[in-house]
Amino acid sequence: MINISHTKRRILLYSILTLSLSLSAGNAAAKVSGVCGNCHTMHNSQDGVPALHSGDGAGWADDGTFNQGEASETPASYLLISDCVGCHSSTSADKTIIQLGENRIPIVFNTVQYPSKALAGGNFYNVSRGVDYDGYGHNVYGISEHDSKLTTAPGNNRCGNANSCHNTLAVAPSAQNDYRGSCQGCHYNVYHHKDSNAYRFLNSHDEQFGAYVEGVEHASWEYPDDTTSTEHNFYKGVDRNDIGQGGTLELKQTQSISSYCAGCHNTFHSINGVGIDTWLRHPTEIVLPETGEYVQYNPVTNYELQSPVAWIDPATPQRDEAIVMCLSCHRVHGSEYPDILRWDYSKMIANDAGDEAGNGCFVCHATKD
Ligand code: HEC
Numbered sequence: 487m488i489n490i491s492h493t494k495r496r497i498l499l500y501s502i503l504t505l506s507l508s509l510s511a512g513n514a515a516a517k518v519s520g521v522c523g524n525c526h527t528m529h530n531s532q533d534g535v536p537a538l539h540s541g542d543g544a545g546w547a548d549d550g551t552f553n554q555g556e557a558s559e560t561p562a563s564y565l566l567i568s569d570c571v572g573c574h575s576s577t578s579a580d581k582t583i584i585q586l587g588e589n590r591i592p593i594v595f596n597t598v599q600y601p602s603k604a605l606a607g608g609n610f611y612n613v614s615r616g617v618d619y620d621g622y623g624h625n626v627y628g629i630s631e632h633d634s635k636l637t638t639a640p641g642n643n644r645c646g647n648a649n650s651c652h653n654t655l656a657v658a659p660s661a662q663n664d665y666r667g668s669c670q671g672c673h674y675n676v677y678h679h680k681d682s683n684a685y686r687f688l689n690s691h692d693e694q695f696g697a698y699v700e701g702v703e704h705a706s707w708e709y710p711d712d713t714t715s716t717e718h719n720f721y722k723g724v725d726r727n728d729i730g731q732g733g734t735l736e737l738k739q740t741q742s743i744s745s746y747c748a749g750c751h752n753t754f755h756s757i758n759g760v761g762i763d764t765w766l767r768h769p770t771e772i773v774l775p776e777t778g779e780y781v782q783y784n785p786v787t788n789y790e791l792q793s794p795v796a797w798i799d800p801a802t803p804q805r806d807e808a809i810v811m812c813l814s815c816h817r818v819h820g821s822e823y824p825d826i827l828r829w830d831y832s833k834m835i836a837n838d839a840g841d842e843a844g845n846g847c848f849v850c851h852a853t854k855d
Pocket residue numbers: 491514515516517518524525526563566567568569570571573574589590591592669670673676678685686687703
């Protein structure tokens with residue numbers, strides 16, 4: 487039996503009562519509960535031995551105990567028993583939700599294998615395996631070295647500073663990266679004790695000016711046993727043709743998930759492309775057409791977790807407001823495939839009698855198989 491927080495129970499009740507998708511955009515219920523000592527240590531000492539652990543080997547075991555990794559004298563923020571990577575890791579092969587008291591901890595890094603039940607963002611396991619797997623995930627500090635091929639985020643035209651989060655997430659937090667980097671290069675401000683507006687704590691140093699993502703969060707982070715075609719995350723997107731050539735796709739204005747990726751991959755998402763029909767990059771922030779080969783994919787009734795879409799209003803998904811986004815093809819943390827894709831690109835073969843019909847690119851491009 488899965489334990490849910492009061493907030494989530496209230497939301498569950500509310501959604502049952504209204505018999506609708508009542509989780510309005512921005513209703514991000516991530517509040518933790520329970521005994522402080524589960525997560526905090528007041529003096530970094532328990533029975534005389536250090537209580538703060540991080541680094542190689544730190545993470546939750548199958549039975550819910552914390553495998554200690556290395557004792558650490560470097561403070562984790564807020565007197566926590568471990569850092570972001572440690573508390574969101576599991577040393578078990580397959581557990582991606584760990585029960586801790588009243589909380590369920592979503593696991594993003596299984597240290598021994600790629601789990602069969604990875605959560606929505608995927609899993610960092612592959613990118614932890616060394617240079618041959620650099621392309622399988624975001625290289626973040628505490629999990630892997632800097633990518634051996636990519637000296638900056640591809641498409642980044644923002645920040646000159648070589649250590650900035652826009653260039654690398656794989657260096658230690660320092661003045662060069664606002665003391666962020668690693669997980670907090672992306673989850674810039676975290677709110678474990680509040681219900682924040684930001685979808686999954688996705689925000690930036692301009693959060694106060696509106697730079698955060700909107701969306702509707704699936705309560706179990708798309709844990710495979712808990713999803714049907716109607717129960718999943720709902721991401722925010724925009725229609726670039728509504729915004730127009732003079733407008734902007736900056737996160738502060740759109741709150742869209744693709745604008746968020748563009749925080750570091752800006753040129754992959756530029757506004758150029760409104761009113762033209764020759765694309766330099768695969769389109770994003772456009773409505774999925776309802777004609778031609780796209781007619782067979784109706785994500786309102788038949789949402790595909792393997793090639794999802796965003797919505798102009800994530801709380802009231804409409805077929806004519808389904809938006810192609812970065813996560814239509816990519817996961818974010820890491821995946822089982824190069825380029826952090828959701829499926830194996832080498833298996834997408836045009837006009838082929840193989841078994842990939844309806845998969846990957848063919849979810850949308852149905853007639854190319
Ligand atoms: C001591 C354990 C612990 C530490 C350390 C920790 N977290 Fe969490 N985190 C949790 C728990 C528990 C939840 C689940 C809360 C809930 O019920 O939604 C969570 C949830 C999250 C979520 C998902 C929020 C959502 O909307 O579902 C993100 C993102 C996250 N943490 C990022 C971080 C980052 C970044 C750090 C480092 C600054 C961090 N966490 C440190 C325990 C921890």
